[in-house]
Amino acid sequence: MIRTYSHSDYGCVLKVYAAVEKVSPWIKLLPFGTSERYVHSEIEKVIASPKSCFLVSLQGESITGFVQAQQFKTFVEQEVPHLAHLLQQYGDGTYVRNILVRPEQWKENIGKQLLVEVKRQGSAQFLVTRTHPDNSRGIKFFEKTGFREMFKDEFAARVYFSNL
Numbered sequence: 001m002i003r004t005y006s007h008s009d010y011g012c013v014l015k016v017y018a019a020v021e022k023v024s025p026w027i028k029l030l031p032f033g034t035s036e037r038y039v040h041s042e043i044e045k046v047i048a049s050p051k052s053c054f055l056v057s058l059q060g061e062s063i064t065g066f067v068q069a070q071q072f073k074t075f076v077e078q079e080v081p082h083l084a085h086l087l088q089q090y091g092d093g094t095y096v097r098n099i100l101v102r103p104e105q106w107k108e109n110i111g112k113q114l115l116v117e118v119k120r121q122g123s124a125q126f127l128v129t130r131t132h133p134d135n136s137r138g139i140k141f142f143e144k145t146g147f148r149e150m151f152k153d154e155f156a157a158r159v160y161f162s163n164l
């Protein structure tokens with residue numbers, strides 16, 4: 001089952017981050033890793049963004065994963081304005097900010113279902129995302145679900161993908 005995030009899910013979302021961090025060395029290369037400060041700021045940014053979507057997946061009562069998405073245009077304006085000229089043609093997309101599934105449930109189609117639902121709920125025709133170039137698992141997942149690399153930001157060590 002997939003439903004919208006509520007404040008009472010916060011502790012479970014933190015646990016998903018912690019479980020993923022244990023097996024994903026690339027996360028440590030991000031500025032704040034998955035510290036509570038980082039998790040909190042990501043949630044605040046999504047909730048404050050126009051046309052945002054924050055979904056959790058459940059098995060019974062347990063949260064198995066989540067996806068956070070928002071308008072790509074707003075993300076570019078607020079967080080990577082220096083790349084606006086390169087990303088302009090993707091302005092109408094929905095930006096998948098974070099998608100995480102508990103490692104015990106990887107390869108059970110949960111990530112794919114979260115992507116399908118985020119696209120269904122949003123008004124955009126296509127999704128855009130980015131990840132660290134060392135995240136080979138994440139990159140394979142995006143390629144398997146129809147994304148293609150569109151741009152490498154070597155300065156910030158990020159690869160951008162879209163399913164346009």
Ligand SMILES: CC(C)(COP(=O)(O)OP(=O)(O)OC[C@H]1O[C@@H](n2cnc3c(N)ncnc32)[C@H](O)[C@@H]1OP(=O)(O)O)[C@@H](O)C(=O)NCCC(=O)NCCS
Nearest residue numbers: 099100101106107108109110111112131137138140141144
């Ligand atoms: C990336 C992630 C969300 C994928 O979630 P998941 O639930 O395991 O993915 P799914 O089971 O829905 O897989 C969807 C497709 O991708 C493929 N896939 C997923 N992980 C893969 C991997 N490591 N290697 C090859 N293919 C992979 C699946 O086989 C499936 O393809 P299929 O439909 O042909 O069978 C999960 O591995 C994760 O949480 N990783 C850490 C966080 C992360 O990297 N997030 C992305 C960047 S923010």
